[in-house]
Structure formats: C-alpha cells, structure tokens
Amino acid sequence: MSYRIIDICNGCGACRRLCPVDAIRGEKNTLHAVVHDMCIECGACGRVCPVRAVTDPFGTVCTMLKKSEWERPHFDSKICMSCGICIDACPVHCLSLSGAASSNDPHGYPYMAEGKKCIGCGFCARECPVDAVTMVAP
Amino acid sequence: MGAKRLKAVVLDGKKRIGVHNRAEIKRLSQLCNKWVQFQPLFLPGSMAAYVGTLMRVLPTQMAMDGLLYKILLKKWGTGSMNQMSVEMGDSPIKNWKGSSEDWGITHSRSVNPDAIRKHEKVKYHCYACPLGCGGICAMQGKYGETHKPEYESVLALGGLLMNTDLESIFHLCEVLNRAGMDTISAGATVAFAIECYEAGILTKEDTDGLELTWGNSNAIIALIEKMVRREGIGDLLADGSKAAARKIGKNAGNYAMHAGGQELPMHDGRNDPGYGVHYAVEPAPGRHNVGAQMYYEMFQLWKVMKSLPRVKPLYFKGRKYVADEEKAAMAAACSKFMNVVNCAGLCMFGVFLGAKRIPAFDWLNAATGWHRPPEHYMEIGERIQTLKQAFNIRQGVDPRTFWPAGRVIGRPPQTKGANRGRSINMEKMISDYYTQFGWDPETGRPTEKTMARLGLGAGEDVV
Numbered sequence: 001m002s003y004r005i006i007d008i009c010n011g012c013g014a015c016r017r018l019c020p021v022d023a024i025r026g027e028k029n030t031l032h033a034v035v036h037d038m039c040i041e042c043g044a045c046g047r048v049c050p051v052r053a054v055t056d057p058f059g060t061v062c063t064m065l066k067k068s069e070w071e072r073p074h075f076d077s078k079i080c081m082s083c084g085i086c087i088d089a090c091p092v093h094c095l096s097l098s099g100a101a102s103s104n105d106p107h108g109y110p111y112m113a114e115g116k117k118c119i120g121c122g123f124c125a126r127e128c129p130v131d132a133v134t135m136v137a138p
Numbered sequence: 139m140g141a142k143r144l145k146a147v148v149l150d151g152k153k154r155i156g157v158h159n160r161a162e163i164k165r166l167s168q169l170c171n172k173w174v175q176f177q178p179l180f181l182p183g184s185m186a187a188y189v190g191t192l193m194r195v196l197p198t199q200m201a202m203d204g205l206l207y208k209i210l211l212k213k214w215g216t217g218s219m220n221q222m223s224v225e226m227g228d229s230p231i232k233n234w235k236g237s238s239e240d241w242g243i244t245h246s247r248s249v250n251p252d253a254i255r256k257h258e259k260v261k262y263h264c265y266a267c268p269l270g271c272g273g274i275c276a277m278q279g280k281y282g283e284t285h286k287p288e289y290e291s292v293l294a295l296g297g298l299l300m301n302t303d304l305e306s307i308f309h310l311c312e313v314l315n316r317a318g319m320d321t322i323s324a325g326a327t328v329a330f331a332i333e334c335y336e337a338g339i340l341t342k343e344d345t346d347g348l349e350l351t352w353g354n355s356n357a358i359i360a361l362i363e364k365m366v367r368r369e370g371i372g373d374l375l376a377d378g379s380k381a382a383a384r385k386i387g388k389n390a391g392n393y394a395m396h397a398g399g400q401e402l403p404m405h406d407g408r409n410d411p412g413y414g415v416h417y418a419v420e421p422a423p424g425r426h427n428v429g430a431q432m433y434y435e436m437f438q439l440w441k442v443m444k445s446l447p448r449v450k451p452l453y454f455k456g457r458k459y460v461a462d463e464e465k466a467a468m469a470a471a472c473s474k475f476m477n478v479v480n481c482a483g484l485c486m487f488g489v490f491l492g493a494k495r496i497p498a499f500d501w502l503n504a505a506t507g508w509h510r511p512p513e514h515y516m517e518i519g520e521r522i523q524t525l526k527q528a529f530n531i532r533q534g535v536d537p538r539t540f541w542p543a544g545r546v547i548g549r550p551p552q553t554k555g556a557n558r559g560r561s562i563n564m565e566k567m568i569s570d571y572y573t574q575f576g577w578d579p580e581t582g583r584p585t586e587k588t589m590a591r592l593g594l595g596a597g598e599d600v601v
Contacts, residue, residue, distance in 0.1 A: 021152045040154055081171060081268040088265065091152065100260040107261045107270060123154070129167035129268075 001057035002039030003046060005032050009053040015045035020091040020119060042091055042121035070120035071135040075110055079132035082107040086124035086133050094118045145318040158507030166497045166504060173205065173495040174268045177212055183252030186210075186218065187243045190225025194238070194556045199458075201449045204436035204490030208269065211487055214251035215271040216289035220296075221246045227409040227556025229293045232300055232352060233329035234395050234406075234545045237555020241297050248302040249292050257308070258286055264485065271487060277308040284312040287321075290426075293404035294325025295358070299332065303355035310362055317366040323378055324362055326401035330379040331361065331371070333393040339386060346370040398540035400424030408548045408557035411458055415469050415567045419582070421526035423540035427486050429472025431458055431465070438492035439471055442499065442512045446471055461563040466570035474519030478502075481522065521592045524575060524584050528594065537582035 002023075005015070011029040023039045026032030034045070046054040046062025047070060054062045073086070073095070087095045087110055096113035100106045110133075112118065125133040157163055181189070193199070210218035223229035224238050224246045231241045238246075247253070254275070262272030262285065273286035287295075287307055291314075295307045314321050334340040335350035342349070346364070348357045348371070364372025375382050379394035379401055395402050397417040403426035407414020412430035420428055440446040447464045479489050482502060489496055499512045508514075530537065541564065544550075548561030569579040576588030589595060 038152075040152060081175065082261065082263055082270055083266050083268050084263055085266045089154075106258060106273070129164055129266075130171055 002036040002041060003034050003043065003057065003062075004055045005034055005045070005049075006053050006055060007031060008051055009049075010051050012050065014048040014050065015054065018044045018048050018119065020044065040091060042119060042123065044119040044121060047120065068138060070118070071122065071137050072115070072118060072120065073112065073122075073124045073133050074136045076132045076134070077101070077109045079130050080109055081130060081132070082109060083129070084110070085127050085129065086110050089123040089127040091121060091123065092117045092119055095124060157505045159504045162504040163501060166500055170491070170496050171268050173491055174208065174212075176205070177209060180209055180213060183214060183218070183221075183250050183255065184247075186251060187221035187225050187246060190222035191238075191243075193222070193226040197454060198452055199455050201435040201451050201453070202432045204438075204492050205495070207436065207490055208487075210251075211271040212269055214255055215273060215286055216487075217249070217254045217287065217292055218251045219289050220249045220251060220254075220292055223289070223293065223404070224297055225556075228406055229297055229404045230395075230402075230406050230546075231297045231555075233298060233326075233333050233393065234402075234543075235333075235552075236300070237552065237557065239555050241300055245300070245302050246297065248304050249296050249307070253304060254286065254292070259283075262286070267485065267488075269487065275308065277312070278305055279309050281309070281312045284308055285315065287311040290404050291321035291325075294322045295328075298325050298329045298404070299358055300352035301355050301358055302353060306355040306359055310359060313363060313366060319366065320401075322403050323401040324365065326395060327365070327375050327379045327382065328358055328361055330382065330390075330394050331375055334386065334390050337393070339388045339390050339393075340371075344371060392543075395543045395546055396424060397542040397546075398423035398535075402426075402542060402546060405430065406557060407542070407546060407562055408552070408560040411562045411567065412465070412469060412472070414542060414547050414562045414564060415465075415571060416472070417542045417546070418540045418564060419469070419537070419568055419571045420473065420540075421523070421530050421537075424542070428476045429469050431468060433472055433486075433490070434468040436490040436492065437472065437475060438494060439475060439512075442493045443516070445513075459560065459562065461566040461570065463570060465567060466574045469567070469571050470520075470574035471516070473523050474516045477519035477522040478515045481518075517592075520575065521594065524577070524588060524592055525594060527575075527577065527582065528584050528589065531583055 009031045011026060011032060013028055016024040016026060016032060020042060021038055021040050023035045024032055024045060025035060041057060046056060047065050050064055052061050056062055084097060087097060094112060094114040094117035095110050097108040098111050099108055101109060122135045125135050224241060231237055257275035257277060258273040259276055260274050261270040262274050263270035275284055275286045277284050291311050292307055295301060295310050311321055314324055331340060332350045332352060348360055350357055364370055365376045368376050374385060380396050380399040383391040383394040400423050402417060402424050405413045405426045410430045410432050413426060416429040417424050435449050440448045447467055484498055489498060499515050502515060503509055547564050551561045552558045572579045572582050577584045
C-alpha cells in the first residue's frame with residue numbers, strides 16, 4: 001500500500017521536492033510516479049499537489065492544503081515520558097529534545113526545533129506510546 | 139567483532155516497521171508505563187551505603203523486587219548501587235582480594251550516587267525508553283561533558299583499583315568511550331597490572347616509569363591512555379589481562395581475573411553464586427547481564443510460568459550456596475529469558491520490573507500476531523542458547539575453559555569482609571545447568587537428542 005499519482009499530474013515536481021524519502025520520480029512537466037516500496041505513507045505529496053493528482057492508500061484523492069493550514073504536533077509535557085520515540089519517528093528530523101526542564105526535573109522534552117521542515121505527517125503522534133503528542137490545526 | 143577489528147555495525151532505514159496490532163502494543167505500553175512512572179520520594183544517596191551495610195550484617199535476605207530497583211534507577215541510574223554494592227559484598231575490591239574493610243564508606247563516598255548526580259545536566263534515555271537511567275554530565279578537563287558513568291565503569295575504575303578520584307573516573311570513561319574500549323576490561327586489566335607491580339613481576343622499567351600502586355589515579359590515567367594508544371606498557375595490556383599474563387609469564391596469570399579471557403564485571407559470585415555460574419556457562423563468558431539469583435527474583439517469571447520455581451520472600455543467605463536442581467532451573471530460565479529479551483530489543487533493567495508488570499511476551503504476541511504462551515518464547519531462548527553453545531564447540535572452543543579465576547569463586551575463601559568463608563560449588567552448579575539444557579553435564583556439548591528436539595539439525599551437522 002502506498003500513495004499513487006494519477007495521470008492528471010502536470011509534472012510540477014512539488015511532491016518530488018517535498019517527499020522525505022525520495023520515493024517520487026519524474027522529470028519536470030511529465031507524469032510523476034511513486035516508488036511503492038519506498039513510500040512511507042506520510043501524505044506530504046497529497047497535501048502539496050495543486051491538481052489533485054495524488055491518491056492515498058485507500059484510493060481517496062488528496063486535497064491540497066496551504067502549508068500554514070497543516071496540522072502541527074503539540075506536546076503535553078505532563079504526560080510525556082521523554083522516551084524520544086516521536087523524535088525518531090519524524091521522517092524530516094524537525095523535532096529535538098530540550099535540555100533539562102528545571103532543577104527539579106532533569107528530563108529533556110521533545111519540541112519543534114525546525115518548524116519549517118515539518119510536513120504534518122503525524123507520525124510523532126501515532127507512535128507516542130502514551131498519547132502525549134496530538135496533531136493540532138493552526 | 140574485536141577479532142575482525144570491527145567496532146560497531148550501524149543500520150539505518152526510512153521505512154516504518156509494521157506490527158500486527160499497534161493498538162494492543164500501545165495499550166500494553168501504557169499499562170507498563172504506570173509502573174515505570176511510579177516514583178515515591180526516596181532516601182538520599184548518602185543512605186544507600188548504610189542500606190548495604192545492613193544487608194551485609196543480616197543473616198537473612200529479602201527477595202529483590204525490581205520495582206524497588208527501578209525507583210533507584212530512575213533517580214540515580216545504575217550508579218545508585220555504587221556504595222551499597224561495596225558494603226554488601228557485591229562489588230569486588232582491590233582486584234577481587236579486598237572488601238569493604240579495605241575500601242570502606244569513607245572511600246566509597248567519593249562515588250556516592252548523589253556525588254555523581256551533582257554533575258548531571260540532563261537525563262539520557264536510550265531509544266524509546268520511558269525510564270531514562272542515563273545522563274549527560276558536566277566534567278572538568280578537555281572534554282567538558284560525558285555520559286554519566288555507569289555502575290560497572292565507576293567500580294571497575296574505582297573500588298577495583300582503590301581509586302577515590304571521581305574526576306579521574308569521569309575522564310577515563312570518556313577516553314575509553316571515544317576509543318570504543320570497554321571500561322570493565324580496562325579497569326580489570328589495570329588491577330591486574332597493579333597487582334603484578336605489587337608482586338614485583340612488573341617493575342618501574344616495565345611500566346615506563348609509572349608507579350602502579352593502588353589508588354594512584356594519575357598513574358591509572360596515564361596507563362589507560364597508553365593502552366588506548368598502544369604505547370609502551372599500554373601495548374602489552376591493550377588486549378586484556380589473559381593475553382598480557384601469557385606474554386609476561388612469571389605466573390602473572392594468578393592475578394588475571396577473567397573467565398575465558400573476558401575480564402569480570404563488578405558483581406561478586408561469592409555474594410550471589412548465580413553470577414559465578416553465568417560467568418562460566420554462558421557461551422560468551424564473563425557476562426553479568428544474563429543471570430544471577432537476584433535477577434531471577436526480579437524477573438518474577440514464575441508468575442507467568444507455573445512450572446518455574448517460586449522464590450521465598452525472605453530466606454537465609456546460606457540457602458544461596460546450596461547447589462540443587464532449583465538453582466539450575468533458575469539459572470537456565472535466566473539464560474533463556476534474556477536471549478528472548480535481547481532478540482526483542484528489550485532492556486534488562488526494564489524486565490527487572492517483573493513479568494506481570496512488563497508484558498514482554500504479550501508485546502511479542504501483539505507485534506507478531508502469534509498467540510503463543512510464554513513457554514514457547516522460552517523455548518526460542520533455549521534454542522538460541524544451544525545454538526551459541528554448538529557454535530563454540532564447532533569452532534573448537536571448550537566451555538570448560540570458561541571457569542573464572544579461583545579467587546573469584548572463593549578458592550581459597552576470603553578471610554574478611556562480607557564474603558569471608560564463602561565459596562561456590564561450581565562443579566555441581568555448572569553440571570546441573572548443562573543438564574537443564576540437555577547438554578552433556580561434563581563437557582557442555584549439546585547432545586544430538588537436544589539438537590534434534592530444538593530443530594537445530596542432526597547434532598553432528600551443526601556441532
């Protein structure tokens with residue numbers, strides 16, 4: 001199962017440039033294609049396609065969203081146990097671990113270190129074992 | 139890996155790893171995490187030593203509950219046990235010939251858990267760990283920062299060498315980590331060299347002018363840095379105490395505390411004979427992270443496998459030294475279980491929580507989609523252990539050469555300290571362990587019947 005690009009693709013290359021695992025191939029102004037074995041189903045391609053040429057693994061056509069409308073992770077440090085799974089799950093490495101929270105709490109907590117890189121995939125929230133990460137629309 | 143001059147293997151990938159039932163894994167993780175996050179206020183670190191003293195003088199012992207150890211781990215990390223272990227006789231002192239009478243509370247105070255924690259800037263978690271027993275510490279000198287030294291490193295570079303200079307321990311841990319060298323082996327090899335120097339086998343000419351005396355932290359630092367660079371005496375010692383003893387001759391082997399060439403960790407089999415047995419029976423000898431009687435108590439496997447022996451909550455210490463079938467079953471269970479744990483990528487400190495609190499077998503079922511009982515996974519662990527043993531034998535490695543040095547197993551017994559008068563009936567305990575696995579009780583060779591039962595081929599094909 002993976003995302004697919006259908007034949008209305010105009011070859012603008014927006015999906016190829018954003019794909020975090022280089023799973024999209026195609027020349028400028030020609031039909032692009034997803035390499036199925038490499039696709040991690042982050043959905044970034046679907047969110048940037050201006051001509052609705054991307055379908056998700058269930059065949060549903062994806063809708064373009066402005067980057068400013070993409071969901072972003074919100075971290076609840078009261079629930080978070082500093083395990084770092086969210087940081088490792090992020091395919092674009094936009095999360096990082098802070099220094100010690102305070103003198104009473106020597107643990108570091110995840111935070112959005114490079115917000116511009118975030119593709120809103122939600123892997124961080126899905127992988128969190130204690131549901132301390134939620135995806136929130138801006 | 140050492141023989142291949144290989145330091146590490148790094149695997150990387152971008153694909154998400156699929157599991158059969160992610161929701162169930164999450165549910166189990168949340169149940170487990172409640173135990174991990176349970177953290178009542180606890181004693182100050184300075185009290186740990188006196189708890190160890192109390193444990194030393196009492197004739198009885200309480201079965202260890204890993205939840206208690208978890209509380210210590212979460213607060214201080216493995217270093218929580220530094221002083222306690224010295225006091226109770228768990229940590230070897232002065233190349234295994236000393237005791238807390240030689241390195242008492244006034245000495246071990248230098249490596250008190252609070253003394254180390256003062257350096258900690260932030261906690262460090264291994265991948266996906268909710269506990270976070272590690273730490274990043276500030277230190278003096280050119281490196282400025284290092285991972286918090288673990289219990290093994292602190293005692294191998296501290297009590298084993300009678301070294302009370304904590305800064306030197308921080309420095310050496312960083313030097314050894316950067317070189318990809320083991321702190322236990324390095325500390326134990328230096329202890330060997332110091333004792334050789336004390337006995338006149340090594341002289342100041344041999345040591346490039348270093349005064350190798352107990353607790354001489356400057357000389358210890360200089361020697362280990364020479365080992366890292368393979369320079370002068372460092373080149374002689376860099377391959378460990380067994381290889382060095384062979385090159386030195388003059389009965390230097392009497393001072394090399396190893397099992398099958400592996401320097402021994404900071405857990406004394408004379409205090410818990412389970413360690414002594416596992417040092418000798420594991421296909422990779424000298425391991426402290428597989429089994430011990432205390433580990434069996436913490437794993438609490440009998441709560442999910444009724445066929446395994448139960449542990450009494452309170453018992454006389456003398457009971458630990460009785461070699462019987464129950465001890466062998468406990469040791470075999472530890473080996474099998476830890477093979478499963480290691481293959482699953484779990485952590486030994488995690489499974490110390492107890493089988494009912496950390497659902498290792500249920501996690502595996504949720505990940506694979508199997509519905510197998512714990513006994514099935516233990517058989518996988520047994521198969522792994524037997525395969526490792528068969529591999530050694532095929533390569534011409536005789537398991538009987540893994541016996542630890544006599545001093546380590548109480549031959550002769552110590553005359554003072556927590557472990558005075560104690561020795562381990564290794565012959566019977568090893569033979570009983572081999573029998574538990576269906577290996578020849580004398581040679582440790584897996585029998586054809588065992589190989590066939592475990593689906594490992596027809597004996598001779600593999601062994």
